[in-house]
Amino acid sequence: MVIENDLRIMAKQYVPEGGSFADFEAPLFMAWQLNQECNIACLHCCEEAGHFMPDTLNSNEVANFCEQITTMKIPYVAISGGEPMLHKDFYKICEYFRKHNISLKVETNGLLITKEKAKWFGSLGFRSVQVSVDGATAEAHEKLRIKGKWQPTIDACKYLVEAGVTTEIVFVPTKFNIHETGQLIDMAHKMGIYGVYTGKTMRIGRAAENWDALCPTDAQYEEFFKVLKEKQASYEGRMKVYYYPYDVIEELKYRLEYPSASLLVIPNGKVKLIGPMPFLCGDLRKHTLAEIWERYKKSWKDPKVTAFAKKVIADPTMVAKANDWVELYN
């Protein structure tokens, strides 16, 4: 008998060591942008959210997709939007996944989270609720998140923590708010937040349109990462401070070599290969999820994908085309 005396931790996220993401019979992670509607209009929104997408999956299609996720035994789902809590089936979807013991994360702006809603999250045992907070002050947060009030967002975090929900904060650095990074992390710890997540802003969607106004300078980023490193060390074992040190181009280079075992579904049921590229590898209205997983594996080797990736790496401004979808199927 040989039991390998350790579980081999995968060095490259979601890729078996010495193997490939293609070794998995199903994705490990499903990122689902449930809707495009949003109650605010952030200057840096990579999904360009705000309006209703007319061909959004209907309730029957949503239910069918949920069933396929459980059938394929996908262990972890993250629901985002737009603002996902505006979707009419949001509560039903979450309850379904939790009933089937799927780890569930919700990414929200927090504005619809009342004390009662926080208790609902707590009762279902979510993996986490991730709230976007873009500043330690109302001034910084509200300059970036148009119509997004800071105080109700902070209150939402407090209600979630009180309800026993693992609560995370995600922070997007821009010229307006990057100086508040350390202050926000300290505040998050006082509030009982589980983790603060950040990294360089992606040049996609409205962030691309507003790039010159938003993008921090090299000096600002240098200071930002210095602060993050210090905070990560000082909160070790007490609160997770996670920052992704690479930009979107470095991420893309890495993913070309090591695609992750995950799928990204947009509101109309189409499945993107990866956020920063425009390619769609499947459509839930035309293909089963199992078929899409096989298409996803093959799509990474598609010459159109590799050629586009090379162009983006040479000219990072092309990431702005990530929302101009290109179907890799007929």
Next chain:
Amino acid sequence: MKFANSVKVRSEKFGSVVFETLRERVFVSNTTGADVLKLIEDGKTKEEIIADLSAKYDGNESTIKNDIAEYFACLEQNNLLA
């Protein structure tokens, strides 16, 4: 024995994949390790797991016991057990 709430285990052709979804860490295990993981999922005790695997595989029970002890230590170090 049982896994922590955030831990999900799935059978694969190569054995099993263990996904600690809170820290987003993924582990893979061979088919023998997958047997241990399945027995944990079934709620068996350490002693029951040793007995089950000793019956299933040829080998000295003390060797099996050591292998399993090391395997459990690894699960514990990575906060995978409840």
